């Protein structure tokens with residue numbers, strides 16, 4: 493497994509971006525390259541993305557970078573879990589070909605001024621309490637797409653809004669990469685895996701179950717034939733007491749993320765939720781499959 497920057501070469505000798513481009517240029521055009529962008533603190537959810545990439549691609553590249561532009565000054569950038577050694581072990585075990593440990597100075601040098609904005613999709617849901625977030629995500633993802641020129645790239649459905657925004661950006665900018673959606677991986681009690689889960693106290697970990705429980709209940713009603721979105725929303729909201737600080741819970745169109753009143757059975761919908769649980773922001777969602 494190749495790690496960039498190369499551990500024994502200081503970044504000033506040859507920039508990591510140059511090392512990365514050299515690696516990329518050395519790969520013949522008939523090889524399929526899969527990219528798995530992450531912020532590290534790898535868990536089973538990330539492993540499922542890497543495995544899917546491994547199945548579908550000749551070469552798998554993993555990036556690990558806690559991207560500062562997607563955090564506001566009052567958010568958890570400094571406490572976001574960083575577990576580099578463990579992450580590298582996981583990458584080795586999953587047979588990753590290249591790990592790129594990006595660094596802020598190189599990706600955002602002094603004078604960096606570009607913004608990527610998809611206002612219609614990014615100013616709702618998580619974008620209301622985190623107005624800077626999706627601009628930061630879109631920017632880093634676009635940069636990584638340019639650096640790696642991957643054939644396929646892998647994102648988890650847990651970050652549903654992020655996924656829809658990346659798909660939209662990819663279409664709008666004619667980026668020649670296939671976005672592969674990978675299903676949410678859950679703990680046995682339903683909690684969606686997230687790097688932030690390690691920051692939950694024991695009590696908050698218990699409370700956090702309410703997110704997935706509420707979504708499963710609403711899905712049951714959908715499967716039983718309910719098509720009025722407000723009824724499904726009320727069903728889900730009934731699960732919540734005061735243990736979590738709910739940010740939003742919405743029944744939405746799967747593509748436009750517009751809130752729905754009535755769900756067309758042949759289109760289905762998605763229910764997205766975000767909450768602050770014991771000081772940790774968690775998100776989850778469930779797709780209501782068409783029937």
Ligand code: PAF
Nearest residue numbers: 529530531559629632651
């Ligand atoms: O989902 C994440 O881990 C991050 O938002 C991403 C896509 C790696 C961009 O920093």
